[in-house]
Amino acid sequence: MADNIPKKRKSRVQTVIRGQMTWQILERLLNNYWEWQEVYRTTGNPELQLNNGITVNIYDILDGIEKLPPRQKQAVVLSCLENRKEVEVAKIMGFTKWSSQVGMYKRKALTGLANKINKLNEIENRSINGE
Numbered sequence: 001m002a003d004n005i006p007k008k009r010k011s012r013v014q015t016v017i018r019g020q021m022t023w024q025i026l027e028r029l030l031n032n033y034w035e036w037q038e039v040y041r042t043t044g045n046p047e048l049q050l051n052n053g054i055t056v057n058i059y060d061i062l063d064g065i066e067k068l069p070p071r072q073k074q075a076v077v078l079s080c081l082e083n084r085k086e087v088e089v090a091k092i093m094g095f096t097k098w099s100s101q102v103g104m105y106k107r108k109a110l111t112g113l114a115n116k117i118n119k120l121n122e123i124e125n126r127s128i129n130g131e
Helices: 022-032 033-043 058-066 072-083 088-091 101-127
Strands: 046-047 055-057
Touching: 022 033, 022 058, 022 072, 033 046, 046 072, 055 058, 055 088, 055 101, 058 072, 058 088, 072 088, 072 101
Parallel strands: none
Antiparallel strands: 046 055
16 A cells, blocks of 8 residues: 555755745746636735745736746746646757757746845835835
């Protein structure tokens, strides 16, 4: 019976900083974007409170994606929002030899977005604390 329990897959990167957005957290958020959007439609609340204390606004993320350079935006939309495999995204983006370029564009975009979210949260926290 214990053989039927799936083994817990270890992540290559365990980067969760208390109160900080990372590209890995943002990727998971975007992979569940449609569920998040449905919650927004039913509750009217555009903000999501994460377990590590970060508050994320759906409009900040969508605005950030919209402002990405074209290749980064394409990689994020296809692989995160549409949940396509990296190999499939590579073909769509015209990469014939390796799919790793998709991951590079995606990580660069998500890292930049995560940093912007962290800055927005830092500014908001300062204004709340009267700094």
